Amino acid sequence: MTIDTSQDPRILVSEIAYHRLKDSFTQKLPFPAKFNKQKLQNFFKELHSQIQILKWSYQENLKGNDVTKWIFSKCKEIYEHVGEHLKKPDQITKQVASLRWALQVFLRFPERLDLPHNPKLLGTGIDHIVVVVKSAEPLPKTKLLLCKVSTSVDDFQVTTNIQSVKRGDVMPLALVPPAMVGGVISEAMFEGTKVPQGLDVGDYLPYERSIPDVEAVLREELRQITKKK
Numbered sequence: 001m002t003i004d005t006s007q008d009p010r011i012l013v014s015e016i017a018y019h020r021l022k023d024s025f026t027q028k029l030p031f032p033a034k035f036n037k038q039k040l041q042n043f044f045k046e047l048h049s050q051i052q053i054l055k056w057s058y059q060e061n062l063k064g065n066d067v068t069k070w071i072f073s074k075c076k077e078i079y080e081h082v083g084e085h086l087k088k089p090d091q092i093t094k095q096v097a098s099l100r101w102a103l104q105v106f107l108r109f110p111e112r113l114d115l116p117h118n119p120k121l122l123g124t125g126i127d128h129i130v131v132v133v134k135s136a137e138p139l140p141k142t143k144l145l146l147c148k149v150s151t152s153v154d155d156f157q158v159t160t161n162i163q164s165v166k167r168g169d170v171m172p173l174a175l176v177p178p179a180m181v182g183g184v185i186s187e188a189m190f191e192g193t194k195v196p197q198g199l200d201v202g203d204y205l206p207y208e209r210s211i212p213d214v215e216a217v218l219r220e221e222l223r224q225i226t227k228k229k
Contacts, residue, residue: 003060004119009218010112011055011062013125014071016177016221017105018044018051019228021078024099031085043074063113075106092157092185097178101187104175121210122218126175128205130195131156133169142182149173149188152202159186162193170195172205176217189213 005011022044025035050067062068079086086100108127117124131149139146145165147158158173159181165171172191179186191211199205 003058005057005059005062006055007119008055008062008117009119009122009125010109010117011051011125012122012222013105013218014051014109015055015225016218017102018047019225020098020177021047021102021106024095024102027095029082030091030093030096031082033082033085035081043078047071047074063110068110068113071106072110075103079103079107087153088155092187094178094180094185097157097185097187101175101178115206118208121207121215122222123174123207123211123214125218126207126214128172128174128191128207130199130201130203130205131171131173132201133165133167133171135167136165136169139182139184144182146182146184150201156187157185158188158190159184160190162190164193165190169193170201172196174207174211174214176214177221179217189217 025040025044050071053067054062054065057065057067059065082099083103086096086103089096089100104127112125112127115124129151131151134148134150134155136145136147138144139159144159144161145163147160147165149156149158149171156173156175171193172195174189174191175187176189191205191214196205
């Protein structure tokens with residue numbers, strides 16, 4: 001069966017992740033990590049090429065594709081070099097947040113390709129996960145809250161205008177590309193306050209309906225990378 005992979009949200013988001021990952025490595029990393037400059041340049045050149053092959057493949061079974069396996073294995077190698085510094089970073093900068101977001105996109109890429117998706121919903125290209133709020137404090141000079149949340153494996157920093165959020169709340173989270181919000185890095189976005197019945201902290205959520213804020217963030221990211229081309 002032929003499908004239009006050129007508009008597959010999961011592949012479009014991988015293009016965003018590619019640019020985020022590459023941009024992160026153009027700056028000096030804030031932690032010790034040894035990479036051969038030439039090999040790194042070759043990796044990014046090949047990664048871009050492999051994503052384009054998937055994008056224009058028009059194939060149905062992308063998960064078992066050799067290209068998908070290559071992307072996963074190579075990004076896993078990168079993660080093995082830097083992962084320990086990304087789980088609980090001393091300081092959350094845009095560089096660090098973008099690096100771990102991009103690697104998360106690629107490491108979860110095969111699983112995401114195996115999930116039902118709506119080609120009209122960009123949000124099917126990112127992960128949605130249940131988290132518990134560890135803290136929620138007013139962000140100075142704003143009407144926002146600065147929250148620390150956890151999946152029980154990873155911690156994230158999130159800014160929100162949902163004033164009812166408090167420590168101990170279990171909430172759905174969209175792992176959108178990190179951005180500066182209120183003068184600090186926000187690594188994700190709450191998807192309301194209700195978690196579907198039967199799901200617990202650390203469980204991944206289906207994305208079955210459009211969430212305007214999530215769609216808007218991803219559309220803007222795609223617009224920005226289109227301008228770079």
